[in-house]
Amino acid sequence: MSALPDIDLSAIPEDQRDAVVALMRETASLKEINKRLEHLVAEMNHALHGKKSEKLDEDDRQLAFEDLSIAVAEAEEQKRQTAPDSDKPKRKGVARRNRGNLPEHLPRIEQVVEPDSLRCPCGCGQMHKIGEDRTERLDIVPAQLRVIVTVRPKYACRACTDGVTQAPAPAALIEGGLATEGAMAHVAISKYADHLPLYRQSQILARSGINIHRSTLADWIGVVAFHLRPVVDRLAEHLKGSTKLFMDETTAPVLDPGRGRTKTGYLWALARDDRGWGGADPPGVVFFYAPDRGGQNAETFLRGFDGIVQLDGYQGYNRLTRPSRKGGDPIRVAHCWAHARRKLKEVFDRDGSEIAAEGLRRIARIYAVEAEIRGINAGQRLSARQARSVPLVEDFGAWLQEQRLRLSAKSRLGEKLGYIHNHWNGLQTFLTDGRVEIDSNSVENLIRPIALTRGLPRRRSARVKADHDVANRNLDQRLNRGRPGFRRWRPGARGTEGHSSRAGHDPVRSFRGRCRPNT
Incomplete structure (x- = not known):
């Protein structure tokens, strides 16, 4: 923040000095914010109207506009917070443009805020509820990581030693692997729909104490791509019927x-x-x-x-x-x-x-x-x-x-x-x-x-892009609907759909070399 001007406060009446200092601080703060905004606007003008080689592409332009919007919002909030309570400006109406439009399918967590006392001020007794005000705000709960523990009890007869009975292990896309089908689908959608590289996903998991190398994540996507290939083929067949x-x-x-x-x-x-x-x-x-x-x-x-x-x-x-x-x-x-x-x-x-x-x-x-x-x-x-x-x-x-x-x-x-x-x-x-x-x-x-x-080179792993851009644009809902189907799939079951695996083909190994660099 800019330094306050060096002035002699003794010339100002003592009962007004605090107000003058507060005004000086606010002015200095606004000057600093204005300087930042002018710099952002100058950068935007240069990007939009400067030399062709220096212009931003559409994605970079949107990011620049985001920076500008954030700076403006920060300036408005600082102005609102530093103003006296009686003079606080109201927030812009645009911030409320989505209020009341939150999707019905989202769960509602009600928080009832009761008054400290329900005694009538006139002393006639207890107050009665005559209505209520309801407001809705969007809350985001960070992704929840959990461990699925599969327990398979063993049973044997105490009267004989003929054998032990135990349920077979549930089928999985990666037999004996660490990831559930839901985790594998989440990694794939994060990479190909949300453009989140595997090394960044690895860093995100590490913040929760889960250390998984990006090459392992690449192996997961390779398996997903192999088993989703029939979906792509069927979609292409369906589209070509249009x-x-x-x-x-x-x-x-x-x-x-x-x-x-x-x-x-x-x-x-x-x-x-x-x-x-x-x-x-x-x-x-x-x-x-x-x-x-x-x-x-x-x-x-x-x-x-x-x-x-x-x-x-x-x-x-x-x-x-x-x-x-x-x-x-x-x-x-x-x-x-x-x-x-x-x-x-x-x-x-x-x-x-x-x-x-x-x-x-x-x-x-x-x-x-x-x-x-x-x-x-x-x-x-x-x-x-x-x-x-x-x-x-x-x-x-x-x-x-x-x-x-x-x-x-x-x-x-x-x-x-x-x-x-x-x-x-x-x-x-x-x-x-x-x-x-x-x-x-x-x-x-x-x-x-x-x-x-485009800055993340890949080989035929580019094909996986097709496996995730299938008709339904609501990827989160599709992921949730697809998890039961993922769990029912069996390695090698693709043969019933005319897409049997080649003899000796290991989809994990063949994919590992394609995805590891720069993922």
Whole structure:
């Protein structure tokens, strides 16, 4: 805190000195807080508007905003605490925005606070209850660690020595292992859904006196991944029975043990999200790993699918529309207007091009229609698009061709307009089918969190990501529902589902080498 100014208090009446000192302390404190806030704002401005190489990505930007929000809240609380009781400012209403909206399924722990005395002040006797006020606050109980002790009594006959009877040990995913199925599932979800690396989970457990090396945690996840593979296969089969899917891919650094360093692999996301047109099928996503970005991977992952796929403009997807497509007939493709808009936005941000600005305004009008019709059924969406969006898209197409004739195809803007032109047929698919979205943002939003773990190289353990991103977004509830099923599973029982283990295959050992470094 800043030092108080050196002033002579003797010039101030004695009965006012304490108030003056308190005011000086508060002023110094507020100056210090204001200085910190100005520094945070300056950093944010630099990150948002500085050189491109120094700008924050979306995740870092959100973290910076969190720091700013925390600093503001701290300043407000300090101001409230240092003010006299009669002048204490009320807390911001935003802090109460969720009051009364706590989920009904959460357990309620009632704490009844009775007055110190129920005697009536007038002396006429005991007071009677006429009502009550109830308030609800969210409480968080730290994760509870417990030890499951399995006791198997032994029985024998005292009259003979023919034998001893004892119940068999309950089946476990790791026979004789330390972890229950619930503990293994918790570690896996913490890593792949909450992006908590294994070394950090090991540190968290150590605070409770549980010393488990991250390599052991990696072994647990390897076993979970092996036994969850049928779930992934079944989910992929289920998704490919849909009429429309999204697909996207992103880089994933993977360990290359032979070279002692990492190389670039790819995670491919296949997703379904029919909420935009009120579809009955739940959202779902499955991730596939491939060592490269070749279009043949998309063919393989979509084998057996016959419908519409919403994609970005990556040329590798062109294989899906060929008559010779492996695994089925040519797929109908819907391209992404968000990518088209992004191309123009890049030029506008760099050059301030008025042509790019006009293109952005035209696309915004198309998106405005989509915002109004989101959630209604496919037939109504199609009718609205035919009446309102088709003229806008046709005008955009005419404008696009006019600008391409005026500009050099090799100019920055000419290249961006050429991209839109090359994908024009796919950009119009949404006008002919109410189930199709205007963009592929649904799958991009699913793939974006992978960037949080991109600094944690892995080999085929990237496949485990798919084992945990299955349709149900409420992972905690799914974990609780899945524990009984986990306990019923038997090592080797996967063979009944057509996924029997290879002879001599040890999923723990094969996974250990993939997960240990940098987990």
